[in-house]
Amino acid sequence: MAKVQELAITAKKEENISEWYTQVIQKADLIEYTDVSGCIIFKPNSYQVWESIQQYFDKKIKKSGVRNAYFPMFIPEKLLNKEEDHIDGFSAEVAWVTHGGNSELKERLAIRPTSETTIANAYSKWVKSYKDLPMRLNQWCNIVRWEFKHPTPFLRNREFLWQEGHTLFETKEEAEKEVYEILDYYSQVGEDLLAIPITKGKKSVGEKFAGADFTTTIESFVAEDGKSIQAGTSHALGQNFAKAFGIEFLDKDQKKQAPFQNSWGISTRLIGAMIMIHSDNKGLVLPPKVSYNKAVIVPLLFKGKEGPVLEKAKQIQKDLEEFNVLIDDDKKMSPGFKFSKWEIQGMPIRIELGPRDIENGVVTVSRRDITEKEEIKFENLKSRIPEILEDMHNNLLSSAKAKVANSTIEVSSYDDFKQAIEDKKRCLVPWAESKESEDEIKEQTGAKTSCLPFEFENKSVENVKCFYSGEPATCWAYFCKSH
């Protein structure tokens, strides 16, 4: 019994989600803590998820015309200081390199907290004419932000991995079109790849990226703790940065103009959202599309009957080659142990194969998202596996959506609102948008806007009063706590 306690997830998601999360990421072998706070080792089990996200998103943006490049991770101090709002926003969390070997550097170098400055500096040299536009580059890289004291793996790292797209357009319309195009891709990464429900919307005035005209966001809500995760943002920067960095082009009428700029990013935080949303008290649940190995075969090796079972297992592995099936034929562990081990690690499908199955010409298949086992004839396995994977994806997404829907309520009074936030709900409210009221609400309840959802952009606010101030509402907003 003691053994069960130590290997299994002992915390309950619905009782102590932080402790549960800590156990899942360690027992599913996703990360290793290191000697540097906030910097984790992304072990293969979690890095494979990032690779899936990269492959999926990279294909989308390349098809759209974006190209990848790589810019240095060091930013000279004077370059970082060039845009005032920008340095104000990031100075508290920049890590600095001050020495090369034993000698002090004349100008210290920032380790990029984001690359707007480096890339805008390059763009100012590269863009001369309208013919150079649009300019659309992306980079996959690491980022360092040293501000916070209490990191949470994936959700709040000091060093994390992301992609940052930085683009320039001739006109405001073209630029804004791209903002929404990228946001759609982000939403697809969430729902089509990771099976997590995404709410698309605009950030409130108080929450938008400093220096941006507006910020769009994908938000994923964790029903168990009532907190929203900002999973990716796509910013319309307007001409603000271009002007600060002297990016200019000559238009068709021989006039000098500043281009319209966007920036957009998703990060390894998505992995944290995926874990929070799908995993359960047995451990990790990997959405099938981000699991490199779709299935594991656990052969039941009874003494004297190992040969035919192992042989059949290998044959099945070969037949199902495209699913990168593993065989767990470790003789030192009992089958029950292996079942639990693969459940903790989130393996989508487990195929049990023993002498009895071979006699019957079947395998016993379990999927990670439901408890029922299914017997499948050998000859049907190859066609059945993709159906199960697809069904699993759909089931994960729809049950997560149901949880979000159950946790979302519309309220119109501040009293109801306070109660709902206490009950870990996400509140749809009519709101008279202002930074001041949002700050006050945050102060009093701990909740702030997740976003102004696009879904309710056209919902009428005529004759509707703000839930907080009682003034005429200007928009519909989601308020909740956030990660």
Added chain:
RNA sequence: GUGGCUUUGGUGUAGCUUGGCCUAUCAUCGGGCGUUUGGGACGCCUGGACCCAGGUUCAAAUCCUGGAAGCCACGCCA
């Protein structure tokens, strides 16, 4: 950055209040041998730890000071 709690083999822990009997408990884990195997098997052999730096003391895992890291509540962000 603020407040609270915590840190002992790879992992989970006992010991700490009342310093000595701790070259540190139990389990798991790694290596070996054997017997097992349809939901966390078992026997024997073997390997492995007191977060770091100072201090108090005849004597420190244990007491004191500082630091680091982890967890929780808040703040900021992808």
